[in-house]
Amino acid sequence: MESRGAVSRYRVAGVTILQGDLFDVDREAVGDIHGLYDRGALVALPKEMRQGYVNALAVLAPRATCLLVTVEYDQTQMAGPPFSVSEPEVRALYGPDLDVEVLAREEVIDQEPRFRARGLDSMRQCVYRIGRGLNQSA
Numbered sequence: 001m002e003s004r005g006a007v008s009r010y011r012v013a014g015v016t017i018l019q020g021d022l023f024d025v026d027r028e029a030v031g032d033i034h035g036l037y038d039r040g041a042l043v044a045l046p047k048e049m050r051q052g053y054v055n056a057l058a059v060l061a062p063r064a065t066c067l068l069v070t071v072e073y074d075q076t077q078m079a080g081p082p083f084s085v086s087e088p089e090v091r092a093l094y095g096p097d098l099d100v101e102v103l104a105r106e107e108v109i110d111q112e113p114r115f116r117a118r119g120l121d122s123m124r125q126c127v128y129r130i131g132r133g134l135n136q137s138a
Contacts, residue, residue, distance in 0.1 A: 022056050033061035039069045042093075043082035050085070054093045065131035071108075073123045078115065090128055099134035103127040 002009050007020040007029050018030055022041075036057060045053055057066070070085040091100050104127040109116055115123050 027060050030060055033064045036061055036064050036066040043070050043085055068128040068130055070126045071123055073120050077119045094130050098130050101129045101134050103129055
């Protein structure tokens with residue numbers, strides 16, 4: 001592991017994983033990013049912070065493909081986090097310049113008893129691939 005400013009780098013087998021506060025780093029500190037994996041960041045943010053998060057990703061990793069995992073549920077049944085982020089919201093956040101591909105949408109409430117205990121009767125996990133030119137034929 002090495003630290004460079006607000007970012008820690010972990011390298012193994014040709015893969016580098018960066019850890020840090022997204023809002024405290026700049027593009028120079030992180031270098032060239034080819035891929036992003038978001039399993040819990042977007043859904044942890046309240047609605048009013050989500051566009052800022054996506055904008056920061058666009059600055060730090062303008063050419064990266066993102067694997068995004070969200071959840072969808074009736075927010076009148078439970079207050080987040082995690083917050084429900086719908087497909088239309090994902091498409092609006094990432095804007096017209098990026099392709100958004102739904103890879104999976106699955107009911108997971110039976111595997112998440114803690115959320116059933118908080119009042120949910122349904123929770124869907126959604127997986128998206130987001131990037132430039134995903135829908136172009138090879």
